[in-house]
Amino acid sequence: MTNSELVFQSYGRACHKPAFFEDFYTIFMGKSDDVRSMFKDTNMETQRGLLRSGILCLVMHARGMPDTKIRALGDSHSKANMDIKPEYYSVWVEALMETLYRHDTEFSFELEATWREVIRPSIEIIQNMYEQ
Numbered sequence: 217m218t219n220s221e222l223v224f225q226s227y228g229r230a231c232h233k234p235a236f237f238e239d240f241y242t243i244f245m246g247k248s249d250d251v252r253s254m255f256k257d258t259n260m261e262t263q264r265g266l267l268r269s270g271i272l273c274l275v276m277h278a279r280g281m282p283d284t285k286i287r288a289l290g291d292s293h294s295k296a297n298m299d300i301k302p303e304y305y306s307v308w309v310e311a312l313m314e315t316l317y318r319h320d321t322e323f324s325f326e327l328e329a330t331w332r333e334v335i336r337p338s339i340e341i342i343q344n345m346y347e348q
């Protein structure tokens with residue numbers, strides 16, 4: 217299996233449980249008061265659904281899909297729009313890894329490294345669009 221297939225399978229094992237997205241935001245917000253305050257007025261039920269497809273965008277882009285949806289995330293998260301500073305993405309990735317450890321029963325040190333490698337290019341596109 218290719219790396220992007222391994223990640224796709226891993227996400228499939230983890231994301232069918234609604235608790236995955238609840239835990240993700242608990243972990244993510246627990247890492248930073250700044251992050252917590254960004255979601256203070258957010259309908260988190262809606263947001264969890266949006267994250268489900270957001271992560272899928274990262275995985276599908278790694279599997280060869282065009283970068284249209286990644287660039288839309290880059291635009292919405294940019295300085296001119298939601299103003300999500302590039303350094304927050306490492307916090308986001310750490311929260312994702314911790315959530316995957318909890319919910320993918322086959323998660324491992326190797327799979328964590330594979331995930332990081334597979335999603336890095338898409339995340340870099342989003343970060344590099346901060347200033348547009």
Ligand code: HEM
Nearest residue numbers: 251254255257258266267270271289292300304305308339
């Ligand atoms: C690659 C990682 C990320 C993905 C896939 C992602 C995905 C999404 C998606 C799909 C939305 C819905 C709006 C839209 O489609 O643009 C959204 C909104 C949002 N994201 Fe992200 N996001 C990421 C990283 C981050 C980071 C690092 C932060 C901040 C620390 C952040 C903060 C927010 C906020 C504040 C909203 C708006 C919430 C609201 O509507 O009140 N995101 N994100």
